[in-house]
Amino acid sequence: MKVSLFVTCIVDAVFPKVGIATTRLLEASGCEVEFPIGQTCCGQPAFNSGYADEARHVARTLLEAFADADAVVSPSGSCVGMIRHYYPALFAGDPALADEAMRLAEKTYELSQFLVNHLGKVDFGGRFPHRVTFHPSCHGSRLLGVREEPLELLRHVRDLELVELPYARDCCGFGGTFSVKMSEISSAMADEKADNVVASGADVLVSTDMGCLMNIGGTLSRRGARVRVMHLAELLAEAAGLTEEVTA
Numbered sequence: 001m002k003v004s005l006f007v008t009c010i011v012d013a014v015f016p017k018v019g020i021a022t023t024r025l026l027e028a029s030g031c032e033v034e035f036p037i038g039q040t041c042c043g044q045p046a047f048n049s050g051y052a053d054e055a056r057h058v059a060r061t062l063l064e065a066f067a068d069a070d071a072v073v074s075p076s077g078s079c080v081g082m083i084r085h086y087y088p089a090l091f092a093g094d095p096a097l098a099d100e101a102m103r104l105a106e107k108t109y110e111l112s113q114f115l116v117n118h119l120g121k122v123d124f125g126g127r128f129p130h131r132v133t134f135h136p137s138c139h140g141s142r143l144l145g146v147r148e149e150p151l152e153l154l155r156h157v158r159d160l161e162l163v164e165l166p167y168a169r170d171c172c173g174f175g176g177t178f179s180v181k182m183s184e185i186s187s188a189m190a191d192e193k194a195d196n197v198v199a200s201g202a203d204v205l206v207s208t209d210m211g212c213l214m215n216i217g218g219t220l221s222r223r224g225a226r227v228r229v230m231h232l233a234e235l236l237a238e239a240a241g242l243t244e245e246v247t248a
Contacts, residue, residue, distance in 0.1 A: 004069035077140020126239030133202035
């Protein structure tokens, strides 16, 4: 099956290993992975700030980039949520583009959602002898309904001890532009989340959105907390020995 990778801005610019790990997992699942070079931002920052025309301009580039894709997969519940839930409304005034937006929405998936629900792949055969806790991102869990899929993948990793994160469904305070516009509130929310991560006793914090992990991980780092922060794709690929040659 051919799959087009939508890598997202933050992964492309800051966390390229997450994109590589995502590609390795999809290839290990039997997919042929393509990377349309014309892809850009999903437009969420502009959309969330009230700049609908600017968001449409950026979103149109994704409609063109993925027009011929059979399926689009991304390591971000937030960006996938933007495409699946807001693109059809964003182009509602243009019937032709609204149809394109709906087609893209219907074939775009968050990584764990695609692996578990579309491919039926839950076990990559690896081991990860650490205590792990999971933070469900707001957009991934509430907007897309992706709740059990990441946990199902983690439960199949041998020697991994999955521990509950207190108040796991509470927001981490990132929220894209929210963390910029409301920095004091965002910091307070990240502090609470970091408190709960430490209280869980986990060695590793995992999530499916790098925005959340950047916010929580920064707080943990400033405290000197010895908790490793990883995207789900990184953990699964590392456990299965799929990232040994990654140098990005």
